[in-house]
Amino acid sequence: MKQTFWATSLVASVAMAGISPAIAQETYKIGVSAGLTGYAATVDRAWRDGVELAAAAVNAKGGVMGRKIQVIVEDNRSEPQEAVTVYRKMLSSDKVDVFVSGCVSAGNFAAAGLLLRAKVPMMLCSILPQQAEHLPWAFTTLPPAGFEVEKRLEYLKEKTQIRKIAVLHDPTPYANLQKGVAERNAAKFGIEVVSVDQYKQDDADLSVQISKARAAGAGAILKIGLGGTTLTAAKNIKQLGADMLLLTSLEDLAVFGPVSEVLGDKFFFVASPSQVYEALPEGGLKTGIKAFLDPWREKFKDRDPNWASRGWDGVMLTVAAIEKAKSLEGEKVRDAYETLSGFQGTTGVYNFRPDLHQGITENPFVLATIAAGKVKVVQ
Template sequence: MGSHKALVVAIMLAATPILAAAAQETIKIGSSLGLTGYGSATDAHWRDGMQIAIEQVNAQGGVLGKQLELVFEDNKSTPQQAVVGYRKMITDDKVVAFASGCISAGNFAAASFVAKAKLPMFLCSILPRQPAEQKWAFQFLPPPKFEVDARYQYLKEKTDIRKVGILSDPSPYSLLMRDLAVKGAEEFGLTVVANESYQQDDADFSVQIGRVNAAGAGALIMLGQGNAVVTVANNIRSLGLTKLLMLGSVNELDILLATGKVLNEQYLFPSPLIQVASDDISVISDPAARQAAEPFVKAMKAKYGRTDNAQASRGWDSILMMAAAMTKAKSVDGTAVRDAMEQLGHFVGAGASYEFTADNHIGISHNPYVIAQVKDGALVLKK
């Protein structure tokens, strides 16, 4: 009799997270966000996109008869704080899934125990490294190679530049892009003649830029985000390097506009088309993509005015796909939602088109980036 009671207790304890989630009045979605620190601008936009998507889903009746609720914790752009926040959301808030921001290191640090809790992670960042963790993670960030290839394709087809220098920060995403840039240059007939690095809080980059220029590079490929990009542009101008093309990373609208104001047409960057379409939806020529983007752009403008749609659009997409997976699974159970995500098939979103499968948890398979520039205070396609 005692062993029977023990078995019953064990079964009840194992089922507690599922029962707790089922008993909640709302479906709680957790998000680890770098709302302070170097990732603050990026993750704030991701949060904005999720929030308006949740509002839209709830206005249409919610999911499985319940309203969605966003629960988020500021990871302060550090892996240590991310771990604390993820644990709180699992144990205290009883979230049923995560749609977390772009701080790769933080998502990596938490991935092992999120996987053990059998909760799906929809990520703005690259996937964690371990296969057991990747099984529970879905990447809404385009593969880093797409960002590298967009720059290199432009240099190959539109310029005579064949020597490039790289300047990268130490984030996992930038380091991954740097390796891809070094290994992939030859494919485009390019040579990496300098490979420099920096820290996010550095105040001057003149030494690294000088070495890139001295090596004969015609273009500086900067792999990094935030205010450092503006500082690099100012350094290039101060050094009088009027022939050194600066090709930046995907970045926040405010940073792009500020950097473009410094260097004008000397500064180019890869951009998701939705970011350029923030002011002019007509640049999206594909009818299905435009139809998916229009309600998102309208909702963003209504709530935030002019804002940056790059990260926000994929935050929006992550919530709509999560809702679709829960509806398909007829459940908020983590395993059921994960399996349903792998079976959704082709999904046209506002930020990109996605196709997750059991063997592929990187949803974006076609390069969504265009090369853009700043002109008259707006983003425009580079012709």
């Protein structure tokens, strides 16, 4: 019976302690559902750090509408059902005012219905939900999928003789969207896509796909997707002795050093403005990035700023929307998001419209390579 008692009391205390409401404070609460563990960890940890850095900067200047910003971060383990739980927790227990959530798109999709009902908007790292009724409450800092692809096609057209390319992509939604753009738009640049192949993020060998691309006559490979596979692809290209360029997606700069050692001047990558800050011309963009990059470097040294810079933008866009709406209310902030235009962020200029919740409308990306250990912009 002693064990019985023990178990009962444990169970009871779990039930009671589990779900006690947080004490309300006079702060403006930003909720972050981020995959701090799981596949999105690298990206979403950076996103979170960007959000927290921005909140600290805003608070140092007295907050927004007289309120300090409080950031509440919950780990969704990169899984949709966990995301639903943490969104729910932040909505009902923490009474979050707005979400500036990370890159686990499935998690943001799964929770989109909740936000609609709670009338709380979200500014995302990931792509927008697919469901039409969910769209009004979701906004994203993500540049359109085509931009990364088009920058690469543009370079091939203008600076090379290559007119046949291969596309290599992973199965994530964002990569799939980009693949679609490549297939549809290549012709506009006078380029033909001669082979399209998918790989998995944990593949240890891509030589089959690369051989196929070479056999189809491709002079360059557009690789779409993140992770260690970029280095794998580079090594395979070298092993096969294939005379091809490798043009990869936006990624943490740390990944590119080893790749460049393998392929040298045959390797190019898409970079966001914050990653090539030093090479940028003076102007609005550089000033915008500087506001973020100074505190970022002070705190995180030479850690890649790309994902964090968009997290920073997410908070700054929210602050701008609040100030424009002169209200902290979810519905008013949502309306204000839709009217933000010409907003200079770290990733480019945001122009939201009621019918356009993906604010970046001009391609902010550059194409870069690594020459003599330094990042060099080529397009």
